[in-house]
Amino acid sequence: MLKKIFNKKRCFEIEIIDRSGLFDYRYYGNMYPGIMQDKLVEHYLKIGDNHKRNPNQDFDKEYYIKEYPQVLAYKYHPFVHYALIGRDKNYRTKLPEAEALCTTQFYDYTPIVFEKQHQPIVSIIVPVYNSWHHNYNCLRYIFDNCKNISYEVIVADDCSTDKTQEIKKYAQNIVYIRNDKNLGFLLNCNNAAKKARGKYIFFLNSDALIQPRALYDMINVLDKNDNIGVCGAKLVLENGQIQIIGGFLQNNKLKRIGEGSVFCDTEFCNQVKELDFVTGAAFVIRRNLWKEIGGFDKRYVPAYYEDNDLCLEACRHGYSVVCNYDAIVVHLHSISYNKVRNIKKIRRASRKKFYQKWRE
Numbered sequence: 001m002l003k004k005i006f007n008k009k010r011c012f013e014i015e016i017i018d019r020s021g022l023f024d025y026r027y028y029g030n031m032y033p034g035i036m037q038d039k040l041v042e043h044y045l046k047i048g049d050n051h052k053r054n055p056n057q058d059f060d061k062e063y064y065i066k067e068y069p070q071v072l073a074y075k076y077h078p079f080v081h082y083a084l085i086g087r088d089k090n091y092r093t094k095l096p097e098a099e100a101l102c103t104t105q106f107y108d109y110t111p112i113v114f115e116k117q118h119q120p121i122v123s124i125i126v127p128v129y130n131s132w133h134h135n136y137n138c139l140r141y142i143f144d145n146c147k148n149i150s151y152e153v154i155v156a157d158d159c160s161t162d163k164t165q166e167i168k169k170y171a172q173n174i175v176y177i178r179n180d181k182n183l184g185f186l187l188n189c190n191n192a193a194k195k196a197r198g199k200y201i202f203f204l205n206s207d208a209l210i211q212p213r214a215l216y217d218m219i220n221v222l223d224k225n226d227n228i229g230v231c232g233a234k235l236v237l238e239n240g241q242i243q244i245i246g247g248f249l250q251n252n253k254l255k256r257i258g259e260g261s262v263f264c265d266t267e268f269c270n271q272v273k274e275l276d277f278v279t280g281a282a283f284v285i286r287r288n289l290w291k292e293i294g295g296f297d298k299r300y301v302p303a304y305y306e307d308n309d310l311c312l313e314a315c316r317h318g319y320s321v322v323c324n325y326d327a328i329v330v331h332l333h334s335i336s337y338n339k340v341r342n343i344k345k346i347r348r349a350s351r352k353k354f355y356q357k358w359r360e
Contacts, residue, residue: 013080014041017055020083024056026107030133031332033162045077055079057103060094060239067092097264098240102145102211103330105137112143114153114173122151122219122284123196127188128206132163134332139171141209149216151202156192158182184302190295193287201290205281207332208235214327218284221272221324229289229319230311232278233327236263243331246278246311246323252355254308263328272322276315280307282329289314299357304350312358 017023018041028040031053035043044055054060061078065071068091074081082091124142128135135155142153154175155167159182168176177192193201200219204210210233218231235243245258245268254277258268293313296306311321 009076010042010045013045013077016076016080016083017041017045020087022056022059022079022083022087027056027105028053030105030131033131033133049077054238057105057238058093060098063094063239064091095240095262097262098238100264101236101238101240101328101330102141103209103238105133106140107133109136109170111169112139112171114143114171115150116173117150117152120150120152120198122149122200122202122215123154123193123198123287124151124202124204124215125154125156125189125192125196126204126206127156127158127185127192128160128164128167129158129182129188130160130162130164131206132160132167134207135164135167136170138204138206138208138210139167139174141211142204145210145212146215147212149219151215152197154192154195156188158184158188186296186298186301186303186306190298193290193295196287199287200284201287202284203280203282204329205331208281209330209332210282211328211330214282214329215284217324217327221322222284222286225320227318227320228322229314229317230278230283230285230321231272231327232275232284232321232323233282233329234258234263234268234323234325235279235281235329235331238330238332240264242268244279244281245273245325246275246321248276249308249312249358252359268325270326272324274320274322275311276321277308277311278321278323280310281331282327283307285310285314286319289317289319292317297357299353300350302346304347305354306350309354309357 023041025037025040028044029037032043064078071078071081126138152175157164157178159179175195214233221231222228232246234245237243240263242258242261242263244256247254247256261268297309300306314321
């Protein structure tokens with residue numbers, strides 16, 4: 001009986017959401033490209049919601065519940081509440097400050113023509129594995145927002161099987177590296193860095209949207225102070241909350257700062273903060289320092305904690321690690337890791353290796 005009631009409720013929710021016209025099938029479908037379109041709403045209610053995915057770019061469930069706590073007493077999903085009640089009452093659906101972020105996604109895949117650079121200052125390395133739509137948008141944001149600085153783009157393809165294989169048709173004058181076999185995130189980055197020609201290397205996750213001036217602001221910090229070896233960005237979620245800035249290693253624990261705060265809080269603006277580590281999703285390192293350290297430590301293969309380790313190695317080599325709070329990068333919540341198996345097991349293994357290495 002309970003199962004029948006539950007199924008009836010779920011069918012009602014799916015019908016209301018589908019009829020409302022509020023569910024963005026392109027937006028959500030590109031996070032889960034393997035799901036048939038007619039199953040996307042059901043997938044959102046069953047799985048995506050638990051992964052903190054949103055049904056469109058304008059509805060943030062956590063914010064909606066926080067603003068209107070009475071929604072918790074509603075017998076249907078909060079998105080259904082908005083479709084049937086909240087929309088007519090003009091309820092807010094996301095943090096107002098988030099409107100200042102550039103998060104528009106492009107679906108036309110218009111070819112991008114990067115400028116040829118014979119002596120780039122920065123080598124931008126974007127490691128990719130499938131997720132074509134987000135790979136394209138990552139490059140599009142680089143093209144649109146990285147002005148007034150010379151750079152080359154290196155796309156490191158770890159054996160993608162989707163349209164990513166054809167990325168040179170849509171992004172001209174990039175360096176495209178396709179591995180003979182799947183190396184995993186860490187080794188893919190190390191391999192791509194061998195092709196870097198810039199004074200600096202900028203590692204950028206393929207599910208990240210760099211904001212205007214962010215790269216310039218990070219490079220400017222490094223140019224002005226030879227003692228700084230690594231400069232990270234402020235990583236922000238689409239909803240306007242800080243995902244990670246970085247932090248400190250204290251008492252054998254990584255202490256992160258800024259998580260969950262609004263990205264434009266004065267505490268996290270207009271300063272360059274010295275830290276022990278920054279986010280690995282968007283950071284710049286001096287190429288000579290990268291070589292001196294030897295790249296990401298292979299003990300963390302295939303991934304996780306290699307970025308924290310690299311920053312601590314930079315400190316051990318006599319350099320400072322900082323985050324420029326004015327350099328903002330929007331992170332689309334680890335889209336690139338949707339299909340990686342055993343994430344928790346891999347993360348635990350890397351965590352153990354990290355603390356064994358850096359035990360005080």
